[in-house]
Amino acid sequence: MATIVEYTDKKRPLNMYPKRIVSPVKGKACCARKMEQIGGIEREGERSYFYRRCRACGYTVRHFLSAPPPDQRSGQWENELSYLLKLVG
Numbered sequence: 001m002a003t004i005v006e007y008t009d010k011k012r013p014l015n016m017y018p019k020r021i022v023s024p025v026k027g028k029a030c031c032a033r034k035m036e037q038i039g040g041i042e043r044e045g046e047r048s049y050f051y052r053r054c055r056a057c058g059y060t061v062r063h064f065l066s067a068p069p070p071d072q073r074s075g076q077w078e079n080e081l082s083y084l085l086k087l088v089g
């Protein structure tokens with residue numbers, strides 16, 4: 001299943017989940033704090049994910065779920081946050 005997210009800076013951000021989401025191409029500083037889940041868990045092949053969208057700028061990512069490392073309960077979330085911050089920084 002293809003993503004419903006269109007990444008463009010030529011259109012205004014739009015949330016028409018589950019049909020369509022228009023997202024800016026890049027995240028900004030706001031995204032690390034303002035991301036919220038949209039809709040439920042979806043599946044693509046072996047992987048499950050949900051969409052997360054920034055309330056401030058509309059930047060949207062697919063958040064893939066995987067078993068977190070045993071020694072790090074919130075591993076996946078932390079990893080993505082630092083990834084976002086790298087994009088910003």
Ligand SMILES: [Zn+2]
Pocket residue numbers: 027028029030031032034054055056057058059
């Ligand atoms: Zn943002």
